[in-house]
Amino acid sequence: MKSRDFSRSLWVFHLNTGSCNGCDIEILAALTPRYDVERFGMKLVGSPRHADVLLVTGPVTRDMEDKLKRVYAQTPDPKVVMVVGNCGNTGDVFYESYNLAGPADRLIPVDVYVPGCPPRPEAVIYGVVKAWKLLEEGKRR
Amino acid sequence: MRKAGDIIGQESRDTYSICVGPVHPALKEPVRLNLRVRGERIEHVDFELSQVHRGIEWMGTRRNPIQILYLSERICGICNICHTFAFCRAVESIAGIEVPPRARYIRTIVAELERIHSHILWAGVAAHELGFDSAMHYAFRAREKVLDVIENLTGNRIMKAIMMIGGVRRDMDKGQARLVMEAADFYSRCSRKLEKIFLGDPVIKSRTRDTGILTRHDCLALCSVGPTARASGVRKDVRQDEPYGAYPDVGVKAMTPDEITGETRGDVYDRIAVRLREIKQSADIIGRCVKDMPEGKIAHEDKANVLLGELRGVQGEGIGRHEAPRGEVFHYVKLVGEEAPYSWKVRAPTYNNLLSWIPMMLGAQIADIPVIAASIDPCMSCTNRAVVTGPGRRQVLGQDMLHDLSVKRTRELRRGLRP
Numbered sequence: 001m002k003s004r005d006f007s008r009s010l011w012v013f014h015l016n017t018g019s020c021n022g023c024d025i026e027i028l029a030a031l032t033p034r035y036d037v038e039r040f041g042m043k044l045v046g047s048p049r050h051a052d053v054l055l056v057t058g059p060v061t062r063d064m065e066d067k068l069k070r071v072y073a074q075t076p077d078p079k080v081v082m083v084v085g086n087c088g089n090t091g092d093v094f095y096e097s098y099n100l101a102g103p104a105d106r107l108i109p110v111d112v113y114v115p116g117c118p119p120r121p122e123a124v125i126y127g128v129v130k131a132w133k134l135l136e137e138g139k140r141r
Numbered sequence: 142m143r144k145a146g147d148i149i150g151q152e153s154r155d156t157y158s159i160c161v162g163p164v165h166p167a168l169k170e171p172v173r174l175n176l177r178v179r180g181e182r183i184e185h186v187d188f189e190l191s192q193v194h195r196g197i198e199w200m201g202t203r204r205n206p207i208q209i210l211y212l213s214e215r216i217c218g219i220c221n222i223c224h225t226f227a228f229c230r231a232v233e234s235i236a237g238i239e240v241p242p243r244a245r246y247i248r249t250i251v252a253e254l255e256r257i258h259s260h261i262l263w264a265g266v267a268a269h270e271l272g273f274d275s276a277m278h279y280a281f282r283a284r285e286k287v288l289d290v291i292e293n294l295t296g297n298r299i300m301k302a303i304m305m306i307g308g309v310r311r312d313m314d315k316g317q318a319r320l321v322m323e324a325a326d327f328y329s330r331c332s333r334k335l336e337k338i339f340l341g342d343p344v345i346k347s348r349t350r351d352t353g354i355l356t357r358h359d360c361l362a363l364c365s366v367g368p369t370a371r372a373s374g375v376r377k378d379v380r381q382d383e384p385y386g387a388y389p390d391v392g393v394k395a396m397t398p399d400e401i402t403g404e405t406r407g408d409v410y411d412r413i414a415v416r417l418r419e420i421k422q423s424a425d426i427i428g429r430c431v432k433d434m435p436e437g438k439i440a441h442e443d444k445a446n447v448l449l450g451e452l453r454g455v456q457g458e459g460i461g462r463h464e465a466p467r468g469e470v471f472h473y474v475k476l477v478g479e480e481a482p483y484s485w486k487v488r489a490p491t492y493n494n495l496l497s498w499i500p501m502m503l504g505a506q507i508a509d510i511p512v513i514a515a516s517i518d519p520c521m522s523c524t525n526r527a528v529v530t531g532p533g534r535r536q537v538l539g540q541d542m543l544h545d546l547s548v549k550r551t552r553e554l555r556r557g558l559r560p
Contacts, residue, residue, distance in 0.1 A: 028262075028281065032281035033278050092215075
């Protein structure tokens, strides 16, 4: 996969919608020295209003449903939504739970799916690179 | 939707309500804190849970015990061994299954590796909350080694899937034993270095000393567990009080801050000290387990279908306890001779420790909230237990509402009794 130019630094907002922390610590591992995506200018930001990528983990519980929609609305365009982890993609072991509003793509449009329970940091980075390509090619709004 | 002020109560001209979360950069997981402040001082603290409730216990009553193993791992990604360990112990105690000695040692080694991983992760997060990002990156780099060892032993970095009812799934060979020993040595040294960074640094010391104090009295009254309780001088540790696995052979002693710093104050500094010293303690336990590892079988029964058949005929109730990195985790299981358990109850350590936020935060400054919140190492995904839902409505019953309902009911009864 070759990118034409690395003209922009991706800023990522991470939203936990009921995840078990497994994906969250792998995302942290991707940001910290061994995998270190910060060298490409990617970093986690504190507000969705600063972000290019919305990174969603967790199966989206009912309580987090409207927070997810609101955070999605607050992220400025153009943006890419990435779902990390099996439970955000399909529900996984929680598929039959009575308290799920998810999976995430039922509620907001999702561009990149990263499967795995939890996905390895390499997989998270691969997903972010795909998101980057989508943004560069202007495929997303 | 209620406003923060409604929950907190009366607002006056001098006080101000702040609502933190559930989506907030200082909180790694969804939880909502409602605070009332006067100037910079916190006067009142309340919190709301239920954002992460996934109905795991309910799903457990529709699955068989081996499927529940995978479900219980996903209660919490950081302490996944703890939940499977406690669940296995509960089911084993019902079925009267004896775990082979080698399996007990492997379980202990993996559980202690997880404790190292969790405590270092916590140290990194605490450093980040203090604005000390270089220490955070140092801690996270140090953590990668234990993840490599865990991956080598179990096949996964995070979800270990090594526990089985009546034993473990994978054996440990000589090469792996050597790797584990190397890691134990590395973390003995690493713990000293982290202690030097965290306990010796004057800035960290001034931020954390006498911040978020939990007195021994409050700690006992609120039933705090784990490092939070030990930092307040309560010698409480399941590995010491009710040894299981390989702990009876190793002999674990609860770690309190007076052994490290010479005094017990129960503040954030003490909690850092206890956790960092426990990394060394875990490394020592792992070293001893690898040296004394007995030979033999690693599981009571290799075939899952035979084991399931055995469990299907069992009836009774059982309790499993385990000292997780955050404190005691407790599982209750009731089997009634069917495929799925009749009941499954999980009590995670953060459930106890969350209440200690209140005495810790009262009187503290707003800027101290993140570090105090992080100091108990909260794990919301373990904790969220109950939410009241119904078609088209959602309601959380608070104490006030329950009290009002109770008063109303008394009045109605009184009216009915009148002649």
